[in-house]
Amino acid sequence: MVLENKLGIEDSTELAREEEKISKKKALELFESGVLDSYQAGTFKTLAQIHKYLFDEIYDFAGEIRKVNIAKGNFRFAPVMYLEQALAHIDAMPQSTYEEIIAKYVEMNVAHPFREGNGRSTRIWLDLILKKELSQVVDWSKVDKEDYLLAMERSPIKDVEIKELLRPALTSEINDREVYMKGLDASYNYEGYFTYKTKDLGEK
Numbered sequence: 001m002v003l004e005n006k007l008g009i010e011d012s013t014e015l016a017r018e019e020e021k022i023s024k025k026k027a028l029e030l031f032e033s034g035v036l037d038s039y040q041a042g043t044f045k046t047l048a049q050i051h052k053y054l055f056d057e058i059y060d061f062a063g064e065i066r067k068v069n070i071a072k073g074n075f076r077f078a079p080v081m082y083l084e085q086a087l088a089h090i091d092a093m094p095q096s097t098y099e100e101i102i103a104k105y106v107e108m109n110v111a112h113p114f115r116e117g118n119g120r121s122t123r124i125w126l127d128l129i130l131k132k133e134l135s136q137v138v139d140w141s142k143v144d145k146e147d148y149l150l151a152m153e154r155s156p157i158k159d160v161e162i163k164e165l166l167r168p169a170l171t172s173e174i175n176d177r178e179v180y181m182k183g184l185d186a187s188y189n190y191e192g193y194f195t196y197k198t199k200d201l202g203e204k
Helices: 012-032 044-055 080-092 098-111 118-134 145-154 160-169 177-193
Strands: 068-072 198-203
Touching (some): 044 118, 118 177, 145 160
């Protein structure tokens, strides 16, 4: 199934290619313009602003909470009927330490508030929190793809593994464009790894 898009593309491979090209260009604009630094760190409102900035040229639903239940593999993300409540809870979570910030990231991943592009948007959102609270970001080129995916799969039950995996990848190069863009490259690799397992569970 190909998501309805503003580009009129009906082939999933072509859509993925255009989506990557456009969203990376927009992500770089977001970083270099300084707009990203003007956002409040750690809120769903900011995540929605990031998502809209990245995907507004591609999808009508950019920046909007999904209206369908979705799953990846055997894992079901937060049900639509509880999604707004879950996002309000995440907004209220503390974010003053590394452990608190990663716990918040894990919860946002479980929420998966958008139909598409959650990984890319949430990666930028996480780094913005780390940058503003700890003056650090993650160098995603130092994070093994398979280790990350396995740790994230297990994180809703126990998040110690993902915390210990990301900790050594922290860097103080918070304004380095290359470090920032590596996160976008990694997000495509990570998401693509499980694309074939993604399921849309229909309307709420």
